Amino acid sequence: MRLVEKPGMFPPSVLWLNKASSCWIGVISLVMLLHAHRVDALRNQNKPNKSAECEKIINSRAEKSGEIDSPGFPRPYPQNTSCTYIFQGDKSERVRIEFQQFDLGPVTKDDIVDEKYPCRTMDKVSVYVHDPGTEEQDKIDDFCGQEIPMAVMSTGNVMTVQFDGRRNPRKKNKGFRAKFSFLTDFGMSSGDQKADGICEFTFNSSSMSNGTISSPNFPGYYPRNTRCDFFFFGQDNEIVDFQFKYFDVEGRPPCTDQEASDFLEFSNFYSIDRGMPKLCGHQKPKPIASDSSFFRVTFRSNHQFDGTGFQVVENA
Numbered sequence: 366m367r368l369v370e371k372p373g374m375f376p377p378s379v380l381w382l383n384k385a386s387s388c389w390i391g392v393i394s395l396v397m398l399l400h401a402h403r404v405d406a407l408r409n410q411n412k413p414n415k416s417a418e419c420e421k422i423i424n425s426r427a428e429k430s431g432e433i434d435s436p437g438f439p440r441p442y443p444q445n446t447s448c449t450y451i452f453q454g455d456k457s458e459r460v461r462i463e464f465q466q467f468d469l470g471p472v473t474k475d476d477i478v479d480e481k482y483p484c485r486t487m488d489k490v491s492v493y494v495h496d497p498g499t500e501e502q503d504k505i506d507d508f509c510g511q512e513i514p515m516a517v518m519s520t521g522n523v524m525t526v527q528f529d530g531r532r533n534p535r536k537k538n539k540g541f542r543a544k545f546s547f548l549t550d551f552g553m554s555s556g557d558q559k560a561d562g563i564c565e566f567t568f569n570s571s572s573m574s575n576g577t578i579s580s581p582n583f584p585g586y587y588p589r590n591t592r593c594d595f596f597f598f599g600q601d602n603e604i605v606d607f608q609f610k611y612f613d614v615e616g617r618p619p620c621t622d623q624e625a626s627d628f629l630e631f632s633n634f635y636s637i638d639r640g641m642p643k644l645c646g647h648q649k650p651k652p653i654a655s656d657s658s659f660f661r662v663t664f665r666s667n668h669q670f671d672g673t674g675f676q677v678v679e680n681a
């Protein structure tokens with residue numbers, strides 16, 4: 366039987382050859398494509414990296430502490446770098462960022478366009494907190510230059526760190542490295558906490574005769590919209606006596622909401638002690654003592670402006 370050649374059809378041998386040719390052409394094209402990619406990759410390796418964009422979501426369920434840094438750290442970060450680090454903690458957790466290395470370039474007078482906001486036109490790290498009550502996002506501050514910023518703590522369980530490294534004009538600045546942690550104890554090192562995530566601590570002189578209390582996240586910036594209570598219980602014949610070692614609580618006397626003040630308050634009662642003024646400002650107050658064996662200390666911060674808090678040594 367003779368194979369009748371139909372229009373558009375090839376004899377089997379021709380067809381096989383044609384399939385083989387297509388196959389070989391495909392293989393050769395693939396090899397050429399891979400080669401071209403490799404040549405491009407090699408070319409790009411020799412070129413300086415012109416930009417970097419990144420977004421990292423850090424969830425406390427995956428890691429309770431660790432480090433973040435700018436792209437390529439400790440090598441200089443590329444120009445036009447923009448990175449966002451989003452921290453998501455459990456409900457009872459606060460996010461703490463402690464900067465360890467910071468090099469976003471020397472800031473000279475010529476660099477500063479706006480003296481009120483010196484970081485405005487500079488490479489910078491901006492920290493945002495989310496108020497759980499309003500769901501609004503507030504910027505804590507912009508950090509630029511080479512001075513290591515103070516540690517910051519979130520108001521709720523979410524915090525965003527934004528790195529804006531557009532300039533790096535001398536291509537020498539290394540960027541930053543910071544330690545992060547998700548905390549339930551506000552960074553307090555003493556006292557019995559009522560429950561995780563609640564800023565209420567109790568001190569009994571039967572278990573400790575003296576101790577130190579401080580603002581949450583001390584010596585970094587205290588978190589916004591935060592209230593902490595410290596309850597001191599001495600023996601019947603004891604009084605509780607405090608000496609201030611450090612004091613920087615944002616506000617001005619009489620330290621009320623009208624002055625938009627944060628404050629520290631002492632009380633001989635569980636409720637407000639009307640005889641004792643609220644404390645705020647930058648000057649260390651004089652030593653203060655309780656009338657009896659009980660003393661309550663309350664710290665409260667509002668939604669704006671930050672301080673580095675207080676440290677008080679207690680003697681019962």
Ligand SMILES: [Ca+2]
Binds near residue numbers: 668
């Ligand atoms: Ca404040």
